Amino acid sequence: QVQLVESGGGLVQPGGSLRLSCAASGFTFSDYYMSWIRQAPGKGLEWVSYISSGGSTIYYGDSVKGRFTISRDNAQNSLFLQMNSLRADDTAVYYCARAMVRGLKSAFDIWGQGTMVTVSS
């Protein structure tokens, strides 16, 4: 079935780095735009980044711009988020999500189960 599975979360010290992965299955990954969305403990949802199907168009939220890098490997059906210069306020569950239609104007119809990132000394 259509599925997204995140991995790579964990405990990291402030200023450290972490790389998240999202493995896609059950659909043609290369046809879809993808995003990362996060949720701090007890808080609401915050969109983090967006990448087009071929990887040529990328956007970031202001809070992560210059520190996080989104990428994808369509041959491996995988989405990535490289997170550098991590801060305590980056602590959150990170979800990958599929944009339901090609193009920027699309809601997210498939979500992974999330991976927890904790930034603490």
Next chain:
Amino acid sequence: DFQMTQSPSTLSASVGDRVTITCRASQSVSSWLAWYQQKPGKAPKLLIYKASTLESGVPSRFSGSGSGTEFTLTISSLQPDDFATYYCQQYDSYSRTFGQGTKVEIK
């Protein structure tokens, strides 16, 4: 920057009640608005997209309306499975802004 404001933040209701949640955008998003349901410890689930289109498999008691800057999510007859937090999200701009959420609690 886009701001999405939901009201109320918390809503207490009983099974069978009609429930309405409002989402206001700081500028027009046309009809590029989605609603999600999230239960504790779970990923959000898409309910409605393009302001009023029901996602496949979502019960017909859920409906959405609005355009421009004001939108509503209505649950016509609240069921036990509907107690959850609901989020609106605009996708008109590249920055996909979410509302702060509305928690629907058992009265």
